[in-house]
Amino acid sequence: MNSLTFEQCLSDFQGECFRSVDFLTPFVLLAVLFGVGLWSSWRNRQAFRRARRHGFIAGFALLLSAAVTMGWFYLFDPGTIHGVETPPLSQAIFVTAATAFGAGLFLTVGSAFYALGGAVAKSIWGKAHYRGLTRGLVIAIDGPAASGKGTLAKKVAAHFGIPCLDTGLLYRAVARDTAASGGALDDAAAAVKAARSLDPATLDDHSLRGPAAGDAASVVAKIPDVRAALLEFQRAFAHRPGGAVLDGRDIGTVVCPDADVKLFVTASAEERARRRHLEHQGRGEAVSYDQVLADIRARDARDSGRDIAPMGAAADAVTIDTTTLGPEAAFDAALKVIEQKRRAAPPS
Ligand code: CDP
Secondary structure, three states, X not given: OOOOOHHHHHHHHHHHHHHHHHHHHHHHHHHHHHHHHHHHHHHOHHHXXXXXXXXXXXXXXXXXXXXXXXXXXXXXXXXXXXXXXXXXHHHHHHHHHHHHHHHHHHHHHXXXXXXXXXXXXXXXXXXXXXXXXXXXXXXXXXXXXXXOHHHHHHHHXXXXXOOEEEOHHHHHHHHHHHHHOOOOOOOHHXXXXXXXXXXXXXXXXXXXXXXXXXXXXXXXXXXXXXXXXXXXXXXXXXXXXXXXXEEEOOHHHHHOOOOOEEEEEEOOHHHHHHHHHHHHHXXXXXXXXXXXXXXXXXXXXXXXXXXXXXXXXXXXOXXXXXXXXXXXXXXXXXXXXXXXXXXXXXXX
């Protein structure tokens, strides 16, 4: 009877191990990719989608280029494949293409397992989990008086079905409450007190709409502690789960420096004065165009010349000049920018 030596047993055992490892490795890797897909989809659906797309694109590109190279060898250079008179360069190219084919196949199948993990995660945790995770679209719209930013902000918000905050109203309301408390508009203590006790429910007040309220607002808006008191409310509004549109003077620069899209809406002072003048006439107010133009210039100077949060476009804002654009054309221009930004960096 033949007895095996210990060394023979060991070598058989090792051979068996390696065979089973070779067989198991791809399954283990695919299971890992499935798990990574599940985890990354649970963590951040947008990043998961990006990785899935890139995986498939890279896999298909490798498969296709390798298949074309190998096909070329089969059709036009069969000697290199069957080993007869194989030139080393052809052989190297063929081996590289075959390796790339294997890698492409693995990447494609791996991406499918990764995608499967993501699909399973979605079915387990459902849409509510993702709504909570994915920060909504935040759009910051800044610009000077009568540039059309308010109209644009409302249209954009309605288009995306998200809420809109006219932050100018906050400053207007602070000026109103400061005056109502008997304080002068440049009395920092009275204005800060008004800002800290501002009731957002009182923003829907007609008296806040007029030009006098706008001018008064730009006086209290120069007080740093007034701005600080209003900051948290604005940021909380911006970071609602569904996203938001905010318009003002410092949204892209101070309130939401991390906004997904920043627009700076402007127009010539003359055109802005013409629009404001028309509004005054519509309300039956007797004020000359020259007076309106002078007011607009004075407010621009106050808003962009102040030390704290001066009006200005953020470095990454896109400027829309509405001097020759009506509301619809301005909206179309804004939508183009928003869609471009969203394609470049979907909300995460
Ligand atoms: O509608 P209009 O552009 O004339 O004014 P508004 O947006 O209601 O803002 C009124 C004033 O509030 C501005 O002139 C600014 O001085 C101030 N404001 C600010 O400082 N920061 C903001 N984010 C919004 C308004």
